[in-house]
Amino acid sequence: MNERLDCHYCKESLHGSKYIEKDKLHCCIKCYDKFIANTCFVCRKPISFDSKELHHSDRYWHESCFRCFHCSRSLANDSFCIKNERITCTNCLPRTDSSTCHSCRRPIKPGHSHILYSLHNLTD
Structure with a gap:
């Protein structure tokens, strides 16, 4: 007899x-989708x-749904960082998390040196 x-x-x-x-x-x-599946952090739908x-x-x-907050590039197989609840790819991170050059307004990327200059008033 079959159970x-x-x-x-x-x-x-x-x-x-x-x-x-699941768990015997x-x-x-x-019912899996309704009661057991995890909910996606972005779209709030069951996975x-x-x-x-x-x-x-x-x-x-x-x-x-696992995409860079800034450029929307898929990060399923890529490096990423989470800052302020936002997933960011390594290309966008320097733009959002770095100092900006006062002259050209471009971000100073990690690994690049930046020098602080002071202007002095010279008098004769």
Whole structure:
């Protein structure tokens, strides 16, 4: 005799359908998204069982939502920094987190030297 296999949450039969087993509980796909899936930090939608999930510091993202706040470039396979709750790529970080040249107004990138000059009034 076959043992009955039902969703832990909605009690629907799982025979012949896809399901997820988590913590020894069986769950249908719909209930997984509703009760178990992590919520994306950006779009606030559940990260479905078939989506690629990224996580860092107790936060979760869809792969497509993990983008630089400034240039919107995907950071799923790239270096990043989180500052003031915003994900920033390494290209945009110098523009947002560095000193600015007083002459040309461009950011001074990490690894570049900058010199402080003082103007003196000369008298004869």
